Amino acid sequence: MADKDxxxxxxxxxxxxxxxxxxxxxxxxxxxxxxxxxGLAVLFDYINGFHDTANAIATSVSTxxxxxxxxxxxxxxxxxxxxxxxxxxxxxxxxxxxxxxxGDAGQIVIAAALVGAxxxxxxxxxxxxxxxxxxxxxxxxxxxVIAASGVEALNPDGIVDRVLFPLVASPILGVLIGxxxxxxxxNVFQHARPRRLNERFRRLQVLSAAFMxxxxxxxxxxxxxxxxxxxxxxxxIIPEPVVPxxxxxxxxxAISLGTAAGxxxxxxxxxxxxxxxDPVHGFAAETTAASIILGASTLGVPVxxxxxxxxxxxxxxxxxxxxxxxxGVAGNIIVAWILTIPASAIVxxxxxxxxxxxx
Numbered sequence: 001m002a003d004k005d006x007x008x009x010x011x012x013x014x015x016x017x018x019x020x021x022x023x024x025x026x027x028x029x030x031x032x033x034x035x036x037x038x039g040l041a042v043l044f045d046y047i048n049g050f051h052d053t054a055n056a057i058a059t060s061v062s063t064x065x066x067x068x069x070x071x072x073x074x075x076x077x078x079x080x081x082x083x084x085x086x087x088x089x090x091x092x093x094x095x096x097x098x099x100x101x102x103g104d105a106g107q108i109v110i111a112a113a114l115v116g117a118x119x120x121x122x123x124x125x126x127x128x129x130x131x132x133x134x135x136x137x138x139x140x141x142x143x144x145v146i147a148a149s150g151v152e153a154l155n156p157d158g159i160v161d162r163v164l165f166p167l168v169a170s171p172i173l174g175v176l177i178g179x180x181x182x183x184x185x186x187n188v189f190q191h192a193r194p195r196r197l198n199e200r201f202r203r204l205q206v207l208s209a210a211f212m213x214x215x216x217x218x219x220x221x222x223x224x225x226x227x228x229x230x231x232x233x234x235x236x237i238i239p240e241p242v243v244p245x246x247x248x249x250x251x252x253x254a255i256s257l258g259t260a261a262g263x264x265x266x267x268x269x270x271x272x273x274x275x276x277x278d279p280v281h282g283f284a285a286e287t288t289a290a291s292i293i294l295g296a297s298t299l300g301v302p303v304x305x306x307x308x309x310x311x312x313x314x315x316x317x318x319x320x321x322x323x324x325x326x327x328g329v330a331g332n333i334i335v336a337w338i339l340t341i342p343a344s345a346i347v348x349x350x351x352x353x354x355x356x357x358x359x
Contacts, residue, residue: 030237033359037107037231040114042254044121045224048133049079049258051121052216052305057209059282059313065205074206075213076260082217083252087243088300089219093226094233094241096158097138098145106234108355109144110227115355116140116348124336131336132304136344137223138163143345147352162301163341170292170303171311171337178288178315185284186319201279208286215293216305217255223302224251277313285312307337 057071066074100106117136124131145153189197228247232238277285289309296303 031104031235033104033107033111034231034235034237037111037114038228040111040118041224041228041231042250044114044118044133044137044227045221045251045254046258046261047118047121047125048220048224049076049255050261051125051133051258052220057213058309059277059285060205060209062277063202063205063279063282065202065279065282066209071209072260074210075216076256078210078213079217079221079259080252080256082214083221083255084248085218086297087222087225087248089222089297089302090225090229090243091241092158092162092300092302093137093141093223094229094243096155096162098141098154098158099149100145100153100230100234101148102234102236104359105148107231108359109148109352110141110231110234112144112147112348112351112355113137113140114227115351116143116344116346119347120340120344124340129336131340132306134220134223134302134304135163135167135337135340137227138302139341139344140348141227142341143348144352146345147349148356166296166301166303167307167337167341170296171307173292174289174308174311175315175318177292178285178312179319180315181288182281182284182316182319185280189280198279201283205279205283205286208283208290211290212286212293212309213259215290215297217252218297219293219303220305221251221255222297224254277317281313281316285309285316288312288316304337 057066057068057075060066060071061068100109114137117133117140120131120136120139121133142154142159225243225247226241228251229238229241229243232244232247233241238244286309289305289312292308292312293303293305
């Protein structure tokens, strides 16, 4: 009866020349499917926040430069601000990796990609393994696109230049620059008293942790902006992949709220299990990683904050002595890095097969 009344009311409005879209306040093209995709994107962004909290604050917490609660609050704030600084990475995600179909098919591809990325993030979070949310999303997108449209829908140049090359280069830079920066610091302060040196760098580490969180927001939040923009293009809401302001604010808010939720399992791995850190080591690792990530954001290159900070910690730790790094733990992290793209791609492929039949 309610449905009949609703139809009658709508028919009356149409007869009176009233656009029903103005009555419902729903823009043309907004469907339940699109809303579900946007919900998955926000969920991914939130999980990305608490999954990658360790990237910014693990070293600061482990060296006692910051209390955990204050570190998380600071990181959440800096992530939000960093997410507002640009959209170059978002444009790469939206248009530089693969061509997605238009309409419902394109939205299902994006939903499947997000399911693959979220599943891998939750698995690695549960195991306490630092893995890349960025490459989980990219792997999910690649797997879903191949399932829907075949390999020819991928952009090989974009994948090589914007994904594979940074995937290899950024951790190498993290190790080398972290090692070199730490050697410079140790030589400059070689005559300083250890206790006084630690106190100075404990205070400086508050700034380096904020810098790290800012750079994380500048790169990682943009990936969600890009995937939402891709969904809006597929739905015909916007004509080209230009990130709307409301998408920027939404992604910044979701990642900062996720960061505020924390990610204690990974914080423990990053801050304690890879290498024992003093404040000077934490400062060097965070400054190194943040500089690399911010440079990548400026260039529109999606890099893994997890890869960069993990490798920087290894490089900094190895500067004292090679055996200072727990290479067994580091090896497990590297295995997770290698598995991230194919594993999330497989899950996304399966998600596409299921969603394509259900929807």
